[in-house]
Amino acid sequence: MTSDHDMLWRRCALLGRVLLPLVDQEPWRQARRHETLTARGINTATGERMIEIFTALAAHAVALDASLSAAEFDALPLKVVADAATGKRDYELLAGLPDTFTDERDGQAVNVFRLYTYKGGHYSHWLLLLSRELRYALNVLAERSPTPSLTCGDVFHRADEAGLSQ
Template sequence: MSSSRDAVWRRCAHLGRVVLPLIDQEPGRQASRHDNLRTWGIELGVGERLLETFAALAAHAALSDAASPEAGIDAVPLSAVAAAVTGKRDFELLAGLPEHFTDDRDQQAVSLFRLYAYKGGSFSRTLFQLSRELRHTLTVLAERSPTPSPTCADLMRQADDAGLPN
């Protein structure tokens, strides 16, 4: 993978990793998400990791669909990422991704998402449920933002301001 594509993916993965900690600043939000995951029969660790990966994949897809992708992920509106979560089929989110990632954690997470996307049945239902949860999360974060029409950069700036790790 080229260093440019690697940098784009790392930025998308970073966005995916900050979404849940940001929404969890809202009282009761983490407990509600965990209740949903349990109700759906999804193990908490797997569900949270799939949500992170889903967010990164949706950001990557939104960047690919952007009118000017050369502006980078920072310029992508958060609403476009939320739209990609439910507007694209699971396997469409995997389009354009490299086969190998420099970070083994990302490689494993994308492989797990790929397995769920192609296995079908209850795995597809799981991704559907997670897509609704993630879209709601991104919508709440966008509404909570002090910036009208927040971008991915605005979300990552909020994560920096909250002291979340890079």
């Protein structure tokens, strides 16, 4: 049986997977992000995967700080996740993660994030850039929202409407 903590991580990882496809409904946004990543020496596929996992880590950290269950995660405001992406230290995002990940890609991406965090140098600079890209992406979704406080559940609803698989 899957624990609530594992289910919470899955919801956070799902948020990361649907974020960029939702933002990229305006194709120029993807082109701009690719230009920015390339200009900073970050492979676009790697950078986008790191933005996905960064999203999951920021959402997970905030959910743990608020003692949210997986069932309560959908009510988490996106603004709080955006604030955590740029307001928390990279190593703080790694606290409280599951011991194992159902999706091996998540475990690998978390390990790369961990490596970037502790290696320092230009890797720390890359994480700073990725945190800003993440915050920008979350703000883009929030600005598109007719509701004043977009939540993670609202993002999942938009992903369903857009036909993004969950």
